[in-house]
Amino acid sequence: MVITNSAEAGAETAIKYNRENELKAFDESKTGVKGLVEAGVTKIPRIFIHDQDKVYERLVSGDCNFSIPIINLEGVNKCTSIREEIIEKIKDACEKWGFFQLINHGISSNILDGMIDGVRSFHEQDPEVRKKFYAREDLKKLTYKSNFDLYEAAAASWRDTINCTMTPRPSPEDLPELCRDIMLKYTDEIRGLGFTLLELLSEALGLNPNHLRDMGCCEGLSFSAHYYPACPEPHKTMGLSKHTDSAFLTVVLQDQIGGLQVLHQNQWVNVTPIYGSLIVNVGDMMQLISNDKFKSVYHRVLSKHEGPRISIASILRSSVRENTLYGPIKELVSEENPPVYVETTLNDLVKYKHSKGLGGNSGLENFKLRS
Secondary structure: OOOOOHHHHHHHHHHHOOHHHHHHHHHHHOOHHHHHHHOOOOOOOHHHOOOHHHHHHHHOOOOOOOOOOEEEOOOOOOOHHHHHHHHHHHHHHHHHOOEEEEEOOOOOHHHHHHHHHHHHHHHOOOHHHHHOOEOOOOOOOEEEEOOOOOOOOOOOOOOEEEEEEOOOOOOHHHOOOOOHHHHHHHHHHHHHHHHHHHHHHHHHOOOOOOHHHHOOOOOEEEEEEEEEOOOOOHHHOEEEEEEOOOOOEEEEEEOOOOOEEEEEOOEEEEOOOOOOOEEEEEOHHHHHHOOOOOOOOOEEEEOOOOOOEEEEEEEEEOOOOOOOOEOOOHHHOOOOOOOOEOOEOHHHHHHHHHHHOOOOOOHHHHHEOOO
16 A cells, blocks of 8 residues: 555554554453563553553653662550651651551561562463453452553553452452462461551541551452563553552552652652562552542553563452541541542542553542532
8 A cells, every 4th residue: 555645654654553443453462561561562652652651751750869768567556655656757748748658567588578579479370260260350369451541541550460359258268379378478468557557647647556557448458469561661561550549548568669659748769678678658549538638659660671570459448348437537627627538448549540541640539528
């Protein structure tokens, strides 16, 4: 075919690239991004290519002098003065950063390493076995997919994910045999740490230590275990697009490859991995109930030549089956500090955000009170 003008060039491009068909073909392969790598791709498919503004933003990011706060949890339950110091540091981190890195949190490195190895084993097992867990809808305790917002987002991201609901606690048969034991052990430890964190956040807000737990902020627990394969063209795509987390609190375990960035004072800040640490970040619902005292901030993951990168985001949330309405905590509002948000459920916030897809959309704006 000889192209004689720009209109014909556009028509040929449309013939060659049908986004909906390409998305469907990728989804129906049921092997995710790992399947593309296994097939030996040297160029990423067009559905993964992000717009040039984001590419440019990526190139100029991560070179600032900021670093997220590091908080040592050692002695938190043994000494009143140490606990007060930790609470003050958490308060400052949640108000200014929305993120902090936690060391000496009480979970052994054997369990942390085992969870990373277990997630890697799942994603690197035979593709025919992986396919059995692949599902677009989270109707089972554990599902495997690539990009929850595959059909809504402007561009797909270079990652695959296991999503698993851990409350009520699943039976072993609900989980993959090769990593079920470590998944149960790890999430049991995270649940205990979650209770401690909610106590500290309650006190940081000037509330009774049990306040957030009594509100049901940790009734539900789930995790998203991400696998970011090495990318042949990392400058063209993202591992995880700019977003905020929806629930109350997220606890992240990551390996040593790096790539996570947090937006702070309009600059993207690299979260340098510290072996044995956990990353904690405030979610949208925590910002809502704290009436904007604690901040849910944008973050993202860069795609890289190195890989695979493994991370596990454990999500502290209200019960999956509950439709509890949450609004700003009454003890935190006054005439001088009126409520910023209407009451809503976590499920409604999540539905709204998922309808928009990732890519820099904060769900909180939709729930603000109009003056």
